[in-house]
Amino acid sequence: MTTPPTTAPTQAEIDAAIVEADRTAPPDPHHPNRDYPPYRSSALRHPRQPLLPIVDPEAVELAGPVFGATDVSSLDSDLTLGLAGEPAGQRITVTGRVVDRSGRPVPRQLVEIWQANAAGRYAHDLDQHPAPLDPNFTGFGRCLTDDDGSYAFTTIRPGAYPWRNHVNAWRPAHIHFSLFGTAFTQRMVTQMYFPGDPLFRYDPVLRSVTDQAARDRLVARYDHDLSVAEWSLGFRWDIVLDGPISTLFEDR
Amino acid sequence: MSLPPTPAQTVGPFFGYALPFTGGGDIAEGPESITVHGLVLDGAGDPVPDALVEIWQADRDGSLTGAPGSLRHDQVTGEVIGRHGLDFTGFGRVPTDADGHWAVRTVAPGPHRPGATPYLAVAVFARGLLHHLHTRIYLPDHADALRADFPDTGADRLATLLATRERDRRYRFDIRLQGDRETIFVDLR
Numbered sequence: 001m002t003t004p005p006t007t008a009p010t011q012a013e014i015d016a017a018i019v020e021a022d023r024t025a026p027p028d029p030h031h032p033n034r035d036y037p038p039y040r041s042s043a044l045r046h047p048r049q050p051l052l053p054i055v056d057p058e059a060v061e062l063a064g065p066v067f068g069a070t071d072v073s074s075l076d077s078d079l080t081l082g083l084a085g086e087p088a089g090q091r092i093t094v095t096g097r098v099v100d101r102s103g104r105p106v107p108r109q110l111v112e113i114w115q116a117n118a119a120g121r122y123a124h125d126l127d128q129h130p131a132p133l134d135p136n137f138t139g140f141g142r143c144l145t146d147d148d149g150s151y152a153f154t155t156i157r158p159g160a161y162p163w164r165n166h167v168n169a170w171r172p173a174h175i176h177f178s179l180f181g182t183a184f185t186q187r188m189v190t191q192m193y194f195p196g197d198p199l200f201r202y203d204p205v206l207r208s209v210t211d212q213a214a215r216d217r218l219v220a221r222y223d224h225d226l227s228v229a230e231w232s233l234g235f236r237w238d239i240v241l242d243g244p245i246s247t248l249f250e251d252r
Numbered sequence: 253m254s255l256p257p258t259p260a261q262t263v264g265p266f267f268g269y270a271l272p273f274t275g276g277g278d279i280a281e282g283p284e285s286i287t288v289h290g291l292v293l294d295g296a297g298d299p300v301p302d303a304l305v306e307i308w309q310a311d312r313d314g315s316l317t318g319a320p321g322s323l324r325h326d327q328v329t330g331e332v333i334g335r336h337g338l339d340f341t342g343f344g345r346v347p348t349d350a351d352g353h354w355a356v357r358t359v360a361p362g363p364h365r366p367g368a369t370p371y372l373a374v375a376v377f378a379r380g381l382l383h384h385l386h387t388r389i390y391l392p393d394h395a396d397a398l399r400a401d402f403p404d405t406g407a408d409r410l411a412t413l414l415a416t417r418e419r420d421r422r423y424r425f426d427i428r429l430q431g432d433r434e435t436i437f438v439d440l441r
Contacts, residue, residue, distance in 0.1 A: 031382075034382050041379055044296050045294050045379075045380035045429050046381065047385065047430055047437050048431075049437075051437050052438045052439065053441050054439065058368065061438075063308075063318075065322065066319070067320050067323070068321065070324045071322065071325070073325045076330070101254050101255050101257055110323075113270070114266065114267060114269065122266040122269075124265075124266045124269055126265060139269075176261075176264060176266075178270075178271060184373050184375065185386070188258065188260060189263045191261040205261060205262060208382050217256065218258065218261070241257065241258070243440075244441050
């Protein structure tokens with residue numbers, strides 16, 4: 001096991017930085033401030049110049065890529081299949097709807113997920129922390145939303161994951177999501193969390209969303225009706241894509 | 253009705269086994285194709301080896317009706333085998349390599365409406381970047397039109413949106429997330 005360098009801040013120092021950052025209103029209250037000191041990797045990776053605002057109803061970005069039957073295989077939405085055996089961990093289903101800010105479904109669009117295994121280890125060479133890899137779990141999946149904007153995945157519940165942002169830093173269990181809308185401006189990469197995780201308050205990535213109501217929108221809810229007896233636990237997580245297309249409609 | 257959006261979160265360090273796909277940078281190949289490549293750099297000028305660059309663009313005729321099939325699958329193995337090369341999907345996705353370098357092969361886009369200045373739309377994701385960024389790549393033939401489109405923005409800043417021609421059909425476009433010559437990132441409203 002590798003010990004983080006002694007220059008790494010303590011959790012108490014990160015907690016103080018989170019309190020300090022909470023006092024700074026982000027440019028967009030719905031999203032993280034890209035300049036968020038408690039997440040130390042953001043320091044050199046955020047622009048200092050303001051974004052250039054563009055209003056152009058015919059911009060290329062108001063269209064976007066489309067996907068179809070050839071882009072996904074039927075096995076892609078079940079992360080517990082495709083390898084020799086069953087992955088270790090608790091089987092779950094995660095389902096929900098992808099809509100725009102007007103509430104209109106985003107049909108036939110690509111949803112991609114990736115995650116750690118049940119022990120909190122990613123199938124990636126750069127994750128070498130001492131937790132077991134699972135030969136029966138690679139941890140990524142894809143599906144297309146249906147006509148109603150609904151998506152569904154079967155997977156296992158990921159474990160919490162240690163990282164080097166500070167001493168004794170642990171990411172709450174999460175599933176990464178990548179989403180497309182009807183416009184490239186609606187492109188979204190985010191993370192879904194599990195309800196009641198005690199690590200929420202310590203995690204600078206989640207806390208980078210400084211508004212509690214906005215943070216709550218990153219947390220799935222347990223849905224007992226989605227659970228299957230003696231088989232799987234069900235979680236529901238609906239996703240609202242941001243972007244100016246819906247704004248144009250709202251203004252009419 | 254206006255629903256509050258789902259917040260963004262960083263793509264993190266481990267997207268590499270999930271998001272990149274075979275042929276992701278081969279948007280279009282053939283005698284008409286061009287190569288666009290460059291580095292993603294941080295505020296210290298160091299390469300960013302864990303970034304993901306996505307391209308969305310019009311076809312040569314300006315059409316924005318990209319076809320499906322960027323991630324075409326082999327039906328036997330389930331593996332992504334890449335585009336069949338007949339349809340133009342308009343979508344590319346490439347991770348940076350250990351040197352922070354990315355490259356796509358594509359065609360120069362046409363004007364997406366009469367008189368429009370063509371460009372490649374770009375989305376950039378990276379570990380450390382909590383909310384992805386959008387920028388644009390304009391080819392050097394359109395430098396004057398770019399300046400005319402953004403008369404209130406200084407020429408020095410606008411130059412960060414211009415690819416430079418390295419040789420015939422090969423263009424360089426570095427993405428600087430921060431610092432001197434920081435790339436212009438756009439906010440479509």
